[in-house]
Amino acid sequence: MAESTEVATRRWSAAALMGLLCVAGCGDSGGPDGTDTEAGSPEEDLRALLGLPDHFELPAIPDYNPLTAEKIALGRRLFYDRQLSANGTQSCADCHFQEFGFADGMKTPTGSTGTVLARNSMALANVAYNSSYTWASDNLVTLEDQIKVPLLSDNPVELGVTDGARDEVFARFEQDPEYAQLFQDAFPDDAAGVTTNKIVFALASFCRSLISGDSPYDRHVTGDKDALTEQQRLGLSLFNGERFECFHCHGGVLLTNAYHDANRTEPQLVFFNNGLYNVDGEGSYPTHDQGLYELTLNPAHRGLFRPPSLRNIAVTAPYMHDGSIATLREVVEHYVAGGRLLEDGPFAGDGRVSPLKSGLVRPFAATDEEIDAVVAFLEAMTDESFTTNSAHADPLD
Ligand code: HEC
Ligand code: HEC
Structure with missing residues (x-):
């Protein structure tokens, strides 16, 4: 990268x-x-x-x-x-x-x-x-x-x-x-x-x-042609395409690029600013949490966060580091818009024009059907055998 x-x-x-x-x-x-x-x-x-x-x-x-x-x-x-x-x-x-x-x-x-x-x-x-x-x-x-x-x-x-x-x-x-x-x-x-x-x-x-590796997406990856609906297969190809760009940051079987690749001698420390905030026109996030900047105090690191894995994403709402996006559809719309415009409130600002935003987050045209398809694909990441696995549950229940 x-x-x-x-x-x-x-x-x-x-x-x-x-x-x-x-x-x-x-x-x-x-x-x-x-x-x-x-x-x-x-x-x-x-x-x-x-x-x-x-x-x-x-x-x-x-x-x-x-x-x-x-x-x-x-x-x-x-x-x-x-x-x-x-x-x-x-x-x-x-x-x-x-x-x-x-x-x-x-x-x-x-x-x-x-x-x-x-x-x-x-x-x-x-x-x-x-x-x-x-x-x-x-x-x-x-x-x-x-x-x-x-x-x-x-x-x-x-x-x-x-x-x-x-x-x-x-x-x-x-x-x-x-x-x-x-x-x-x-x-x-x-x-x-x-x-x-x-x-x-x-x-x-x-x-x-x-x-967690037993979602419909996993069954698709391992060769089950009926694991995803037609809509979800469309969503997958959009997710992995150069218009939506999702895979650049949420790629691979773990659906994040921030994984430890045992073949590399150094960990892949990957962080991006995906345009959620721009409170001062210079790319700042709300001062109580500016991401990696909090640790490095490097101004270029304002708004840098790790791209999380998207596994089971349909059951982990609300989204982003501060839970500020409620639904998956709004998340996808956020990316289609190339960032988030907050018109008022204490954190008002136009994340779409943040100078610190990743170049991979930029506005693009998408139809409602395409947005729905990407959402449907994200829903195929839900692994029910994981969320109900008795081996992970409270042992006293
Ligand atoms: C009060 C709520 C709360 C409690 C209690 C809590 N966590 Fe968390 N956990 C969080 C939050 C919030 C984060 C994200 C923290 C951050 O980004 O600074 C987190 C992050 C994590 C992560 C990092 C996941 C990742 O992908 O990087 C792990 C692992 C984790 N918690 C395990 C635990 C364990 C084990 C315990 C019990 C010892 C625990 N948590 C107790 C709220 C909590
Ligand atoms: C430039 C890298 C990048 C691209 C491209 C990208 N994301 Fe993200 N994504 C991130 C980062 C970083 C976060 C966390 C941001 C934060 O919390 O402030 C995130 C968060 C998310 C979340 C919320 C995760 C959670 O656990 O709350 C979802 C869902 C998501 N992205 C889906 C997508 C989809 C769908 C696409 C394609 C339309 C996409 N992303 C494109 C970097 C990216």
């Missing part, structure tokens, strides 16, 4: 992502004579553990947190447990609902102590493949680092397990015999009890297991 918006890598640690693939006790998968057991190669074991469809590549797993069924099980339990917040009122699942592809259906969520967050809760399908995490960050490149944010942050508070609250929260799990067993099974070689890293590693493992 020749766009200047592919931001140069900073603070990147190759070791963090390029880990060896090892499952259920690395190096342990050989038979008594050192040959592979019937369970197969480490790659096959990992595929089985994740339930990976054949048309998905293996995600990179950091070598310091090999994936195991036991960590996924502990992470799943923790993900749904409100005891993981300092005041016991909120769990990860209160902002990430399975039925909404692990988004939450709200514009922006509220943390456990009442702080309204600036950004829309993200969907979590296939996060194992992300090249970076959150809507706009070039330094959160592993799930392990990202998950510490909602867990530990004191500004804004999400779960609020801050230094002062940690001992009390950990004691809840240490005193619960069922949890003691789950921690023991997940970390059999470590006697230290409950620690931040164990919680984070288990949650990251559960998030990695959230694989």
Whole structure:
């Protein structure tokens, strides 16, 4: 991608992502004579553990947190447990609902102590493949680092397990015999009890297991000629065409260019300004959230956000980093117009003429039928076996 918006890598640690693939006790998968057991190669074991469809590549797993069924099980339990917040009122699942592809259906969520967050809760399908995490960050490149944010942050508070609250929260799990067993099974070689890293590693493992690859679109990709309606097939060709341009930023089987390509030595950190705001005529976004600029303070980075995956997109409304677009049809109309004109209100401005907008977002002619077709195609990304998969649901339900 020749766009200047592919931001140069900073603070990147190759070791963090390029880990060896090892499952259920690395190096342990050989038979008594050192040959592979019937369970197969480490790659096959990992595929089985994740339930990976054949048309998905293996995600990179950091070598310091090999994936195991036991960590996924502990992470799943923790993900749904409100005891993981300092005041016991909120769990990860209160902002990430399975039925909404692990988004939450709200514009922006509220943390456990009442702080309204600036950004829309993200969907979590296939996060194992992300090249970076959150809507706009070039330094959160592993799930392990990202998950510490909602867990530990004191500004804004999400779960609020801050230094002062940690001992009390950990004691809840240490005193619960069922949890003691789950921690023991997940970390059999470590006697230290409950620690931040164990919680984070288990949650990251559960998030990695959230694989979505069984939508009508996937069945189409893998050769089922009847998987998409005629209208959806038209939408797909428009999506992948040079007029609509969607595929340049939401391409590939994961429907985002911001994925970690294990064949590259550096992650693909990809961010774009898609013309949502232009409050000062110079391309600024509302000052409470200017995207990547918040971290880099580089004025050229105002409005840069990661192109999210469009998997399960029909169930993750509202859209964009601030939830400011309500429907998929309005999203497609936004692109047809080449950006968003806000005529009044505090953020008034014409995003269509923003100097910081990507050159791939520019007005083009489209009929109502074509817009409907692209929307119908986006609806073909809904993977019901993912949004109803009992392996991802609250284990206590
Ligand atoms: C109060 C609501 C809230 C809670 C609680 C919450 N999240 Fe989130 N989550 C968000 C929001 C909002 C974002 C986007 C943050 C950003 O862009 O700065 C997000 C982003 C993420 C991402 C990044 C996804 C991506 O594609 O980059 C992951 C992973 C995630 N959350 C997992 C978790 C886990 C695990 C927990 C529990 C420890 C949790 N979240 C708790 C609201 C929440
Ligand atoms: C230049 C790159 C680029 C192009 C081209 C592009 N997008 Fe996007 N898309 C983005 C970025 C970046 C975001 C997030 C912007 C934000 O939140 O501020 C986004 C967000 C979205 C969202 C909302 C996702 C969510 O989870 O809220 C949808 C839906 C979407 N785009 C669909 C499309 C469609 C359909 C097309 C083609 C008509 C398209 N995009 C073209 C970069 C692009």
